[in-house]
Amino acid sequence: MNAKAPMLPFLKWLQTREARMTRLLGQFVQAESPSFDKAGVDSFGAIVAAECRKRGAKVRVLRQEKRGNHIRAEWRPPGKTDAGQILVLGHLDTVYEAGTLARMPFRISRGRAYGPGVFDMKAGIVIALFAIDALAAVKVAPGKRIVFLWTSDEEIGSGTSRGLIEREAQRSDAVLVLEPALGSSGCVKTARKGVGEIEIVATGRAAHAGLNPEDGVNAINEIARQIARISSWNQPSRGITVSAGLVEGGTRTNVVPETARVVVDVRASHASDMRALERKFRALRPILRGAKLQIRGGFNRPPLERKASAALYGAARLLASEMGVTLGEASVGGGSDGNFTAALGVPTLDGLGAIGDGAHSPGEKILIRAMPERAALVAGLVSTI
Ligand SMILES: [Zn+2]
Numbered sequence: 004m005n006a007k008a009p010m011l012p013f014l015k016w017l018q019t020r021e022a023r024m025t026r027l028l029g030q031f032v033q034a035e036s037p038s039f040d041k042a043g044v045d046s047f048g049a050i051v052a053a054e055c056r057k058r059g060a061k062v063r064v065l066r067q068e069k070r071g072n073h074i075r076a077e078w079r080p081p082g083k084t085d086a087g088q089i090l091v092l093g094h095l096d097t098v099y100e101a102g103t104l105a106r107m108p109f110r111i112s113r114g115r116a117y118g119p120g121v122f123d124m125k126a127g128i129v130i131a132l133f134a135i136d137a138l139a140a141v142k143v144a145p146g147k148r149i150v151f152l153w154t155s156d157e158e159i160g161s162g163t164s165r166g167l168i169e170r171e172a173q174r175s176d177a178v179l180v181l182e183p184a185l186g187s188s189g190c191v192k193t194a195r196k197g198v199g200e201i202e203i204v205a206t207g208r209a210a211h212a213g214l215n216p217e218d219g220v221n222a223i224n225e226i227a228r229q230i231a232r233i234s235s236w237n238q239p240s241r242g243i244t245v246s247a248g249l250v251e252g253g254t255r256t257n258v259v260p261e262t263a264r265v266v267v268d269v270r271a272s273h274a275s276d277m278r279a280l281e282r283k284f285r286a287l288r289p290i291l292r293g294a295k296l297q298i299r300g301g302f303n304r305p306p307l308e309r310k311a312s313a314a315l316y317g318a319a320r321l322l323a324s325e326m327g328v329t330l331g332e333a334s335v336g337g338g339s340d341g342n343f344t345a346a347l348g349v350p351t352l353d354g355l356g357a358i359g360d361g362a363h364s365p366g367e368k369i370l371i372r373a374m375p376e377r378a379a380l381v382a383g384l385v386s387t388i
Pocket residue numbers: 094123124157182183
């Protein structure tokens with residue numbers, strides 16, 4: 004880490020840009036970008052790519068066949084070739100269907116901006132772009148290459164972007180994730196649980212429920228017993244949760260059901276617990292005689308453990324204090340793409356984006372006057388890491 008960043012000059016300059024930040028945010032929110040709508044994500048991506056180019060980045064559009072394109076933008080420090088890299092990570096997609104704007108338009112009220120994806124995470128992209136502007140305005144040249152990676156499918160599990168994120172992370176000295184902050188004071192996220200989905204399918208034997216039930220093997224009973232068993236694996240105090248989220252089974256009431264299934268949400272705070280939990284699921288055996296079990300799935304995001312973010316958090320807290328801001332930290336149950344980068348051992352700080360609340364809900368909003376402060380923090384980090 005370098006010595007100092009001019010935090011107050013960053014902040015003062017960015018505060019004069021608050022209206023411009025809000026205007027750009029409005030443009031971003033008005034370009035709807037549902038994860039499954041390739042055309043929508045692509046046209047929003049093109050707007051973001053143009054904003055990066057305007058700021059002197061070398062931009063590549065990483066074309067995808069089915070999902071939206073990913074955008075990679077790079078700023079090289081003048082005169083240096085092997086200076087290292089800082090990855091600024093976020094996503095273009097939102098959870099809102101196309102047309103949501105009609106009942107949930109972009110609007111400003113009492114210092115808050117509302118709209119689909121405003122908090123998760125279009126304001127985060129605005130913050131990152133204005134951090135680049137602040138560097139130029141205050142004439143600070145970062146020592147490292149800065150790479151922005153805006154992906155198209157974070158809200159649906161990052162199927163087409165995970166490899167790309169991991170490759171970029173491996174080339175980076177640090178990863179800054181512009182996902183929303185937590186709470187009204189804007190805590191960054193220093194730990195996230197690993198998240199997975201495991202399906203258990205039970206196969207029994209069908210029979211008439213009245214004539215010869217003794218010949219049947221009730222798959223619903225089997226699944227019910229398995230749910231009771233896996234539910235006993237919950238250890239909230241250790242950060243382990245196991246929650247049956249979906250059950251299906253049977254055909255009609257007078258038939259002993261032949262098949263049933265449950266899909267389980269699993270989360271763990273530690274990588275070792277994640278692996279142990281996966282092993283326990285794989286080791287499940289039928290309880291009813293004659294029943295069979297199949298187990299599918301597993302964790303799709305490893306946990307982001309605090310050890311991956313502690314040093315960056317310390318640096319961020321110091322930079323924030325120079326602006327008179329107390330930067331808190333939080334650990335959360337939801338995963339993000341920061342989970343992938345932290346699991347590779349690359350220092351990762353998440354939740355650097357907007358302050359607000361109501362992600363994925365009709366009341367989603369951000370606090371406008373906090374945007375300059377968050378952008379100053381990102382500028383400070385990329386110039387001192
Ligand atoms: Zn997000």
